[in-house]
Amino acid sequence: MEHHQVAIYLAAMAAGALLGWAAPEAGPGLEHAINPVLGALLFVTFLQVPAAELVRSLRDGRFLSAALVVNFVVVPLVVAAMFAFLPSDQAVRLGVLLVLLCPCVDYVIVFSGLAGGSNRRLLAATPLLLVAQMLLLPGFLFLFMGSELADIVEAGPFLKAFLILIVIPLALAWALQAWAARRPAGQRVSDAATTTMVPLMAATLLIVVASQVPKLDDSLADVAAVIPFYIAFLLVMAFAGKAVARLFRLEAPAGRAIVFTGATRNSLVVLPLALALPDDLAVAAVVVVTQTLVEVVGMVTYVRLVPRLIPERITQPDELPARPLS
Template sequence: MPAQRPARPAGARLWATPAIVGGAILVGSVIGGASPSAGDAMGSVVDALVITLVVALFVDVPLHRLPRTPDAWKVIGIAWSMNFLLAPLVAFLLTRVALPGHPAVQLGVMLYFLAPCTDWFLAFTRLSDGDTAVGATMLPINMVTQLLLFPVWITVLGGNAGIDVVGTIGTLLQWFVLPTAIAVVIRLGIALLPDAARARAAALPGRAVPWIVGAMVAGLFASHIGLLLANLPVFVAVLGCAVVFFAVMFIAAEWASRLAALSYPRSALLAMTTAARNAPLMIGLTSAALPHQPLVTTAIVVGMLVEFPHLLAVRHLLLRRRRGQHAGRRLRGTAAWGHP
């Protein structure tokens, strides 16, 4: 039986990741610029952090029973189609237009855009009064789909970046099997604990993820700061790509919600799941699969910097719309009382 997780402290958890990643970029850049040898030393621990991160992510993914109602499957189907069919099309067009001549950066941006979040989007859904029950069932579906598609995207997109696709997939399988086995053992061990200890132990991997990502980002920037500074204009273009991508996906989610006549809670869920991306997992998998392609991983980190402000903006727009709906219902109710 999977361990029960206590409700996550949404505010603290959501602010933690962007704050930690921003601090890690600063610390890693300063150390790498001041002492290249220290930067190389920090970069040498990235491999161990990759395994730790993937294990923590796999342990933290909650398992839920699949919904039985057709309405629930309708929104799940729409969300899956947007995340794994529409998002690749938008990402491909954007990267080809905005990042010509930079195949490694294109690959990183594509990988980031193609992986829907399996973690904090649910907290933002809750903060937006969205349907978290159906959202929770999306987590394992999204995780399994993107893990299956990751080697496909590497095969399809990696050739242009000068990547040994066959060797990369072999490396990825090795780095995937070990963390999966460790995660299964940990989950089984947690399930055997008493209730109180089980809840505390189940919460630890999720709390550790932002710090592990921060350590990886610090090592990445410290060991490759010269290369990153040389490509600074390209990463400014990556920020622009992220802004446009998130705007297009939000508009598409709003249009799909109206077309499918989704209720507000499920409309909010759709907006959030198509906005949030799974940067931690993509950073981990990309670092393992492409250890000598720092531009690919850095592009994911840069895209991640836009994501959190965008999610806050989406939450604001959703709640403003919800308040408008409530006000409209109150006005209609008042009019009905005034005109029997």
Template sequence: MSRDRLERHQVWWYLAALLVGLGLGSRWDDADRWVEPALWPLLALLLYATFTQLPLGSLGAAFADRRFLVTALAGNFVVVPALVAALLPLTPDDPMLRFGLVLVLVVPCTDWFITFAQLGRADAVRATAFAPVSLLVQLMLLPAYLWLLTDVDLGVVVPAREVWPAVLVVLVPLVLAVLTVRVGRGGAAGGPREAWVERLGWWPVPLLATVILAVATANVGAVRGSLDVLAVVGLVAGAYLALALGAARLLATLVRLPLEQGRTLAFTMGTRNSFIVLPLALALPAGWEIVPIVVVTQSLVELLAMIVYVWLVPQVVFADRPASA
């Protein structure tokens, strides 16, 4: 199997991992006791492999097209939080549910968004250049969004001493990934250093499938007791994807983005960065187990929706204009 084919069909791997995890957790009484400790190193490996594939050195290139950059930043960090704020009153008044939805919906994706943008005939160059900018901005703004959009006192629910492991699980892989890419570039073209970075590109899909399997296995009890909540998550995630697509079309029209850039905007506003926020979800105290399930459920709904996006964005929402006679 080629890497391209693996990424094209990744959604089915994740669904299979979810089903296997739920089945395994149902038969394994103390699964959470054994599986949860493995989640942190798995997440660290996943983030490390993913970050090595991000063009972290292309930050300068991202600023070359200021119109697209400003539009993408405004879409993701102004329009999207407003959409999330509008959706929250439509959900049950459950602080854990709303916290999970805000946590996963306000941060844009930086990895599979590029793959789906390419499949949807978007501007892959700008998608690639925007990814590292998006990552840095979301890491800075996420605490502010959680403070503004939820009624949860983060200082009480997640004391600083509990947050640091989650922060380190993101920052340490990021630093190691930057060093890995630098060392890889310092080697001979086609040499072992460069080949190592290339091989790491195979890791994100199987690692994310493993993380989903582990989360499902360890939290099967929370899933059973929250099926009604998960149905709400599915509906909200679907509504968000529809609203984000409409907002991207409107925003691209207002600033007169070229079609390919408009498609890129649609994919970056539609896809969310579920596994960046998963460490924080897992750091929450006992009683908040539903939050990681919300994050995983949203990501699965999104991945299924991307199958539709890949057709809908280039064929309907940002369709090529017919040539004039």
């Protein structure tokens, strides 16, 4: 499965789209399954990163600084450059802002790892990124759209996502790591769990797509209007992330992780915010869902292209350390 995982993920998305079109009434039930399956996926991801390595990563000031810069300086500037060209509909603009201004804290870790990015550094940065977006999103909305809409952001969905998608899976992963270190049975369970990575990723993609496709039927014009902006964002952030990684002089795995954290957005966490909006702003939820679909396709492409964009550095002869004078 690992050798054919990209094909498996594309097939899962296609199956999800077909299921969502053929059985739209299943959408609400499937939506409730998103967090559990995503939490299981992150549990397996966390399981592969030893707790000691994660603690050491918290001391990596350069990477954490690069992650904050790419997400809360570079991304808002990119969004600001796009903002004037967005459709004039206020709900559409709000949906775009909600999703693009919040960095992903869940499956970015999986996709980054597939491309050779540093999972342990992204894991260490996750709490910081989640707290920062909770604090900064109201201010960003105020700057872009004024005070009337800045007050819609609530901490509840962010705190719920942090508990379900980060705290619980991480605690369970560390508990299993401790068991595996002491007992052969624990090691066998750990080994078995790590083999479920690809099926869980495929299940996540299938459920997300199937649950959201039915919502696109009545808003095709709005969807068509924002898709080019989401594609442009992915293209721009690939090179912007690389520039930030070079600025902070990060090695290839850390640099790839920076590209992924700058490009992936927190659509699954901000979707409850969009769904809770008044009826006159309901289109914002569809705009958020559309970003999810575009991003998943983009991430499959990123897995192939980012290692070429940031290859492993090979020391050139003229870069070898000089021999000391005798």
